[in-house]
Amino acid sequence: MSPENSYVPKTPQNFYELAWAKRLEFVQSLVDGGEDNAFRIIKMLERHEEKFHLSAESVLGEARDEITGDVVKQMQILTGRAEWLPVLPENNTDYLPTGAPPTTENSFLGSKISVPAYADLKSIVAHWIIEFLHDDDKAIVELGCGYGRNLFNIHYLGGPRDLPYYAAEYTGSGKQLTALLAALESSIQMRVEHFDHNNVDLGFLQGEDQILIFTCHSIEQVKEIPASYFADLARVPKKITCIHFEPFGFQISSDDSISTAQQELFVKNDWNLNFFDVLKAAAEAGSINLTHVYKDMIPNETYSPTSIAIWRNF
Ligand SMILES: C[S@@+](CC[C@H](N)C(=O)[O-])C[C@H]1O[C@@H](n2cnc3c(N)ncnc32)[C@H](O)[C@@H]1O
Structure with missing residues (x-):
């Protein structure tokens, strides 16, 4: 290609x-x-x-x-x-002798923080999923998985071997790279599927009756998700638990300087502006059972900290 x-x-x-x-x-x-x-x-x-x-x-x-x-x-x-x-390098510092900047600027729970080079923030989501998985969950699904980085991390950091991992993604190149990596690893059951947040269709799921679904900074890439987004996911005839690791802190409240800057960034880039409103409306309508919301819980670049929402359809 x-x-x-x-x-x-x-x-x-x-x-x-x-x-x-x-x-x-x-x-x-x-x-x-x-x-x-x-x-x-x-x-x-x-x-x-x-x-x-x-x-x-x-x-x-x-x-x-x-x-x-x-x-x-x-x-x-x-x-x-x-x-x-x-x-x-930020703040006029020099590169390390390894060639990497010594720190990257981030934010966490409303405050700016400096994170040292090589700190492995990218594995936090995988640790969350591994610890959160329930014994009865029969499959793990990431919607908007890119090249499947989180799913591979879940596998390699000790996630279950005997479950299918569904790598659902919009782009052809993301799916192609996931498939290339999965072909190198015989102990992961990776199923690469198409998924579009604008047109929810979980028809690719097979016989598993209880499923853990997550998203990680992929809904962020859709300016406005459909009003029926969560109801459409929840309608799948299976027990599903969904965890969203998405940068929607400014949608919860925008009265601190990080959230104000995050909102400006998202407007400028045409990134998502309605995740939290659609989520709250789905919970109020009884389409989903919203159990947890955490604002700015995981550092991810200064003005894009990750917030977390958890819901289930049972
Ligand atoms: C910031 S990347 C995150 C990738 C992956 N979740 C991760 O954490 O490594 C955003 C991802 O969202 C995907 N995406 C963009 N629009 C989408 C849509 N309408 N439906 C599903 N995925 C989409 C992109 O192709 C990309 O893979």
């Missing part, structure tokens, strides 16, 4: 199609060089991303809006070119 010179409107979905394709290229080069262990490869990719971030080129131009179908004279268009650029 070559995403080069495929001009498309700069939507979050088109961005991720390109971003996962670029990571697929990186992983394929490791596999071609003889790497055959998915855990090693994911860690090598994560280490690469400590030093480099992906930058996708975009230009202003005329294109058709993918949602309305209207031709727009001036919109940001992805050119298909993307490159890895060095992550710059």
